[in-house]
Amino acid sequence: MEPKYRSLADALRRDIATGRFRDGDALATEAALRERFGVSRQTVRQAIALLEEDGLVVRRQGSGTYVSHGPRRRTGAMHVGVITTYITDYIFPSIVRGIEGVLSGENCVMSLSATYNRTDRERELLTRMLDASVDGLIVEGTKTALENPNIGLYERLRERNIPVVFINGYYDSLSNPVCVVMDDEGGGRMAAQTLLERGHRYIGGVFKADDMQGVKRHQGCVSALSACPGARCEALWFTTETRGDLWRMPDGQAFLRRAQAMSGVVCYNDEVALGLLESLRGLGLRVPGSLSIVSFDNSAYAGVCHPGLTTLAHPKDAFGREAAERLLSLMAGHGAQSLVMPWTLVERESVAPC
Amino acid sequence: MEPKYRSLADALRRDIATGRFRDGDALATEAALRERFGVSRQTVRQAIALLEEDGLVVRRQGSGTYVSHGPRRRTGAMHVGVITTYITDYIFPSIVRGIEGVLSGENCVMSLSATYNRTDRERELLTRMLDASVDGLIVEGTKTALENPNIGLYERLRERNIPVVFINGYYDSLSNPVCVVMDDEGGGRMAAQTLLERGHRYIGGVFKADDMQGVKRHQGCVSALSACPGARCEALWFTTETRGDLWRMPDGQAFLRRAQAMSGVVCYNDEVALGLLESLRGLGLRVPGSLSIVSFDNSAYAGVCHPGLTTLAHPKDAFGREAAERLLSLMAGHGAQSLVMPWTLVERESVAPC
């Protein structure tokens, strides 16, 4: 059972979060709150003390208690937290660089951490960031296709007026999150279309099952194929635990056996494409001779491996900048719109006509 | 007239300041203090709340109130700042990953930022970190071969008891810094030796002039060559502004002309080696046919380019971990020793017998 003064504090936080108070407006007096909530004045004072600690209100003797969600920080540097799946791998360094480029131009300190795709780590990191009293957060949602156990924490962030910008994936159960995401469904269509246009009809897909991106890319794929008579699609789903390695995916071996009959595969990302290339090499299937491959992200791998991957390019740096700019706008008290960014096809050698 | 709870708090502060309490000793109980000072228990609690805010004591329900002076962590997460030359390029992601691996195991938030090799940015970042009240710093020194204009800031950090661990390079003018660095002079010797052993005698070197690493690697090189009769060395110095691009280095063109007479070159790092490879290709010189190349760091480039670079491997991840562990030890109030780590030769194709 939560103590009364905490419940009261939370109730007041929600009140403030509604935005009904403009900066500097007076909160109800201690006596009024005592009436309204049917608690003693001491309890009211304890609750308000919590809000004061968080810098949500200022008390002035003889005058009243005032909400102060304007200039959170007096003079010092702003503190922005960034939570992504990885920090140093894949396309994440580029995204981080974009964010850093914008933040370092302002008076901002950037705290970085990685969830490694685990919601328990997400929870821990969010708690730490709250502890470290960040002024804003950029978060890549973890396992966004599943129910998230940390929604409560995100709601608490809202109550505390700490703005959050989601990147790549967000949580459906949060109302009106500010996001910067890729057009994953459109990307799925684009990838499938790329193969269809070159005459491929029996197409496989390898998608991540536990995040929104995988599900949407698959949807896009299916919608493009369903518009084309005679086209077939066969999806292989994997989860975080088996990333990139087809042999360890459930049904991975069955998929690879049937791959001989397919003429093209859409891969969730370049990492999966590399794993697939490796597996196909073992089976004596050549790319793009026997099988064409399209993947997502245009990571550093894509240009280096043989054959070079035809892949949809993630804007990485620009993407990071967009997210950071939106967060700055939110922290400054101005609003921000969500953004859906388009993919660009980068053609290399992994796709050939059927 | 000062309120009672403040006087009481001050009295307790003085008590604690005498040093009569060892770390972890129990303070008198609330009831005892009530007796001793003749005030109500509420007043005692108010006083202790002030001490708790300052981190002087910790209250444990059912147990007691304990003094916790010394470099004790306050409630909530520790905040560690990391300042490196780059974040997302070259070997830095791996170093950062090592640091993050250690810090995320503790209750730490890591703030990352990059100087891009500019001391004015170093100054700005240090100021911001101080503003954000970090509890410790990991810093890669900027232009460590030159006089540093920010020494004053580092001294202020010391006064504030904020521990700093330097990585890769440090400042000579700071007394007894805790460092984790590579054995750059030994590395220089090792690189030169690698060429000498394969019969090379006329050897060039391309070194960065404005940091300690470049100067020491050159020294090592010279010392190895001077022990070998008939060996000659010719150094080309560059600065941050011209990184990697030999054509833009002063005397770069003259060096490339003479390169035809050389049989081996020691490069400051893989990036320089790539630039050199590019330049030599333009001149029609083949590696390792006409010229052998040894470089430093074993970055991702080294294994990918053609020919693969023979290079001294920087331990990156382990290096980052060592630095982070030392910082944690310092923050916990235990001391820490500096560490000089050795290089390991990774042989690829860029070196051949003369």
Add this chain to the structure above:
DNA sequence: ATAAATTTGTGCGTATGTATC
């Protein structure tokens, strides 16, 4: 300008809950 009313700050007493030893 002054007095009264309002609002937060300080201080005490008491009772009960809950964690620790």
Add this chain to the structure above:
DNA sequence: GGATACATACGCACAAATTTA
């Protein structure tokens, strides 16, 4: 289980600062 120590909660009284009449 019992004793101890901190946590929560309520009630009251007065002080100090500010606003209002």
